[in-house]
Amino acid sequence: MLLIDHYAYNNKLVSVHPGEKCLFFALTISLCLSITSVVASLAVIGLMAGAIVLLAGVPWRFYLKLMLLPGAFLIVGVITLMLTLTREQQGLIWFTGLGPYALGFTSHSLDAGVNLFLRSLGSVSCLYFLSLTTPMSEIVSVLRKLRVPALVVELTTFIYRFIFVLLEVAGKVYVAQSCRLGYKNLSTGFNSLGRLVVSMFLNSYVNSQNVYNALVARCYTGNLPGVEDNRSFSRRNVLLILAVDGLLATGSLYAGGIL
Amino acid sequence: MTNIIEARGLVYIYPNGTSALNNLSLAIKKGQRIALLGANGAGKSTLLLHLNGILRPKKGSIVFQGQAVDYRHRSLLALRKNVGIVFQEPDNQLFTANVLHDITFGPLNLGLTREMALAKSRKAMRETETVSLENKPTHFLSFGQKKRVAIAGVLAMEPQVIIFDEPTAGLDPKMALKIMDLLHQLSEQGKTLIISTHDVDLAYSWADYVYFIKEGSIAGEGTPQELFLRQDLLTACDLYCPWIIEIYRAMINTGLANQNQQVPANKNELLKLINESPVRFNTQRIKAIHNCLG
Ligand SMILES: Nc1ncnc2c1ncn2[C@@H]1O[C@H](COP(=O)(O)OP(=O)(O)O)[C@@H](O)[C@H]1O
Numbered sequence: 001m002l003l004i005d006h007y008a009y010n011n012k013l014v015s016v017h018p019g020e021k022c023l024f025f026a027l028t029i030s031l032c033l034s035i036t037s038v039v040a041s042l043a044v045i046g047l048m049a050g051a052i053v054l055l056a057g058v059p060w061r062f063y064l065k066l067m068l069l070p071g072a073f074l075i076v077g078v079i080t081l082m083l084t085l086t087r088e089q090q091g092l093i094w095f096t097g098l099g100p101y102a103l104g105f106t107s108h109s110l111d112a113g114v115n116l117f118l119r120s121l122g123s124v125s126c127l128y129f130l131s132l133t134t135p136m137s138e139i140v141s142v143l144r145k146l147r148v149p150a151l152v153v154e155l156t157t158f159i160y161r162f163i164f165v166l167l168e169v170a171g172k173v174y175v176a177q178s179c180r181l182g183y184k185n186l187s188t189g190f191n192s193l194g195r196l197v198v199s200m201f202l203n204s205y206v207n208s209q210n211v212y213n214a215l216v217a218r219c220y221t222g223n224l225p226g227v228e229d230n231r232s233f234s235r236r237n238v239l240l241i242l243a244v245d246g247l248l249a250t251g252s253l254y255a256g257g258i259l
Numbered sequence: 260m261t262n263i264i265e266a267r268g269l270v271y272i273y274p275n276g277t278s279a280l281n282n283l284s285l286a287i288k289k290g291q292r293i294a295l296l297g298a299n300g301a302g303k304s305t306l307l308l309h310l311n312g313i314l315r316p317k318k319g320s321i322v323f324q325g326q327a328v329d330y331r332h333r334s335l336l337a338l339r340k341n342v343g344i345v346f347q348e349p350d351n352q353l354f355t356a357n358v359l360h361d362i363t364f365g366p367l368n369l370g371l372t373r374e375m376a377l378a379k380s381r382k383a384m385r386e387t388e389t390v391s392l393e394n395k396p397t398h399f400l401s402f403g404q405k406k407r408v409a410i411a412g413v414l415a416m417e418p419q420v421i422i423f424d425e426p427t428a429g430l431d432p433k434m435a436l437k438i439m440d441l442l443h444q445l446s447e448q449g450k451t452l453i454i455s456t457h458d459v460d461l462a463y464s465w466a467d468y469v470y471f472i473k474e475g476s477i478a479g480e481g482t483p484q485e486l487f488l489r490q491d492l493l494t495a496c497d498l499y500c501p502w503i504i505e506i507y508r509a510m511i512n513t514g515l516a517n518q519n520q521q522v523p524a525n526k527n528e529l530l531k532l533i534n535e536s537p538v539r540f541n542t543q544r545i546k547a548i549h550n551c552l553g
């Protein structure tokens with residue numbers, strides 16, 4: 001979490017207009033979700049990996065680790081989806097017998113599974129692109145420009161900020177507990193964790209009042225005005241994005257035999 | 260000179276029944292450097308929240324430039340525009356991850372245009388030396404940096420009165436000195452400054468008028484040079500004697516200075532007093548001073 005956030009502020013694409021990055025993200029993820037072909041998904045995964053590692057300069061080891069996280073979940077999920085349990089063994093390309101039943105894959109379920117797996121991974125890599133190259137406050141400013149309701153925008157602003165405040169407090173409480181051997185074994189560990197959660201609740205309650213006071217002290221009247229940066233879109237980048245995504249769309253439609 | 264802000268007979272009781280202010284009155288003149296001193300829990304922070312209209316007294320009133328605050332929306336906004344408050348805990352004050360967004364928050368709330376708000380924010384950032392932090396998220400800043408951003412957020416609104424609740428608490432000595440330098444600068448610009456602290460040395464050499472607060476009311480007020488000489492009052496308010504006063508006393512007791520001389524207001528004046536002392540130091544005198552200081 002913290003490291004993703006670190007790269008969001010320290011990458012080679014940070015000065016690029018957030019709108020352009022959001023455009024690239026939105027176009028690519030919709031392509032990835034709408035075109036069901038292995039080629040398209042693979043192309044998206046490759047494209048995003050290239051953009052993240054080569055253009056943004058995020059270390060490939062770190063990116064690989066990030067991809068392994070959802071990858072592992074996806075593999076387990078997709079395998080259970082692909083398996084079919086039937087009485088008839090014909091149509092199964094691989095199976096093990098379980099008494100009168102057979103557990104295995106059909107060629108159709110195998111196809112669907114691989115497709116789903118790659119499509120999900122492609123979408124995840126799009127999300128990683130956005131969160132590894134664009135600071136949250138810039139995403140919020142794009143949301144504001146898109147006329148997303150103010151409530152959502154403000155909640156996002158506050159939640160994002162206070163995640164880190166809470167993390168810091170939780171970290172301090174945890175260290176203080178560990179120093180007094182609060183986590184020396186499982187039972188004290190559970191006990192300490194419970195206390196930590198309770199103290200976080202109380203802390204948040206008291207702090208929310210203080211935060212509100214501080215906002216009101218600066219004439220808060222219920223809305224957060226934003227200072228949008230008036231960087232303008234670079235025409236070159238927008239054209240490049242459109243070209244890349246256009247190429248991706250035609251290429252994968254062609255490879256999928258639709259064109 | 261006229262009073263810029265006054266508190267008249269404030270009484271405040273927290274919802275849980277804690278009586279925090281007890282018929283407290285004070286009157287602050289334009290351009291003064293005020294220090295409120297008192298032990299933890301004396302009611303300093305509660306008082307400061309009243310001066311900016313965040314808490315509403317059960318009894319009594321706040322008077323700003325001769326007009327009593329009536330707690331309607333308009334008059335509250337007018338008060339808060341003119342009385343800024345820098346809270347003790349910067350994490351409570353910074354509400355967004357973006358430094359510039361946070362600093363422009365106040366000026367934009369005042370209805371300034373984007374350009375004006377940015378211009379004032381940039382000026383405040385130069386004064387607080389936070390220009391280089393503009394593109395850093397607030398959660399990666401150090402405590403001292405957060406504090407300075409929080410101060411910039413208040414300065415950008417250009418209030419006439421600026422309140423600092425424990426401005427140096429939690430800062431290292433160098434950063435504390437920097438903040439005090441900033442306070443001096445602000446004072447020279449003609450701002451009225453109010454700080455709360457329990458650091459007697461800081462208050463002694465910085466303030467031109469001090470209030471001692473004890474259990475929610477004023478236990479004493481005056482210039483630091485007269486008030487800090489009253490040992491009984493200091494003891495009653497759980498405050499220490501500033502070291503400058505201790506040295507001054509020791510000098511009087513050992514004959515290095517006499518009672519008619521002016522009480523030194525800061526370190527430099529004390530050094531001057533020592534240099535001009537008619538009596539030269541010798542080992543015996545130094546021993547006597549040692550004994551005096553215990
Ligand atoms: N939110 C609150 N709810 C209830 N009691 C409070 C609250 N804040 C402060 N108090 C109480 O009010 C008294 C004055 O506190 P405070 O103004 O914070 O003192 P100081 O800033 O001088 O340390 C204390 O007894 C404190 O316990």
Ligand SMILES: [Mg+2]
Nearest residue numbers: 303304305424
């Ligand atoms: Mg306090």
